[in-house]
Amino acid sequence: MILPPAFYEQDTVTVAKDLLGCLLVHREEAGVTMGWIVEVEAYLQGDPAAHSYRGETLRNRAMFGPAGHAYVYRIYGLHTCVNVVTGPEGTGEAVLVRALEPAAGIERMQERRGMSDPVSLCSGPGKLTQALGITMDLDGTSLSDGPLQVWSPGSLPDRRPEGRDGEIVQTTRVGITKAADLPLRFYLKGSRYVSRR
DNA sequence: ATCAGGATTGGCT
DNA sequence: GCCAATCCTGATT
Numbered sequence: 368m369i370l371p372p373a374f375y376e377q378d379t380v381t382v383a384k385d386l387l388g389c390l391l392v393h394r395e396e397a398g399v400t401m402g403w404i405v406e407v408e409a410y411l412q413g414d415p416a417a418h419s420y421r422g423e424t425l426r427n428r429a430m431f432g433p434a435g436h437a438y439v440y441r442i443y444g445l446h447t448c449v450n451v452v453t454g455p456e457g458t459g460e461a462v463l464v465r466a467l468e469p470a471a472g473i474e475r476m477q478e479r480r481g482m483s484d485p486v487s488l489c490s491g492p493g494k495l496t497q498a499l500g501i502t503m504d505l506d507g508t509s510l511s512d513g514p515l516q517v518w519s520p521g522s523l524p525d526r527r528p529e530g531r532d533g534e535i536v537q538t539t540r541v542g543i544t545k546a547a548d549l550p551l552r553f554y555l556k557g558s559r560y561v562s563r564r
Numbered sequence: 565a566t567c568a569g570g571a572t573t574g575g576c577t
Numbered sequence: 578g579c580c581a582a583t584c585c586t587g588a589t590t
Contacts (some may be wrong), residue, residue, distance in 0.1 A: 408571070426586055444584030446572050463571055493572050529575070542571055561570095 402467030419459025446493030530557035
């Protein structure tokens with residue numbers, strides 16, 4: 368089932384951990400692509416590494432919007448990353464989706480990524496957006512009521528992401544310079560689909 | 565008006 | 578391990 372807005376209104380770290388094992392689903396006319404979320408990072412209020420740290424701007428506007436919407440941004444001029452917005456409106460907290468285990472629409476992902484190895488298809492924040500066809504026009508859209516959705520674990524009967532059932536590893540976040548010591552990255556223990564160990 | 569730099573990736577050494 | 582690619586945004590002059 369599609370996660371309701373109330374799910375995203377919980378504490379951001381709680382949402383980050385509960386997101387692991389859920390399905391990120393992109394529905395397009397061309398077809399559906401989806402993958403289990405296996406790696407995330409939390410970005411909090413007052414967190415120097417968060418895009419929201421210096422206040423609301425045109426770019427990070429969605430981060431301050433209602434929980435359960437997407438915050439999509441471009442990085443290094445070429446890659447796109449997707450976040451799940453959390454917390455009450457105005458707080459500027461979000462969870463970055465860093466890696467997926469491909470679950471459906473794998474052929475389309477392979478076409479878009481120009482490669483075939485399933486392990487490398489979505490093992491990074493820029494890779495997964497390319498694989499699922501997530502573009503800037505999804506910025507600010509509702510994840511409960513739009514083309515980009517998040518489904519609860521077990522939405523695909525008898526199918527589960529790889530790894531030690533439900534065990535979560537917590538580490539520092541990847542690629543940041545500010546607040547680099549905060550342990551706000553979470554991934555499914557044993558998954559081969561994370562961006563790095 | 566100008567400019568530094570970034571929540572990355574892929575290719576080369 | 579190192580580095581270029583590539584393009585805004587946001588901060589500064």
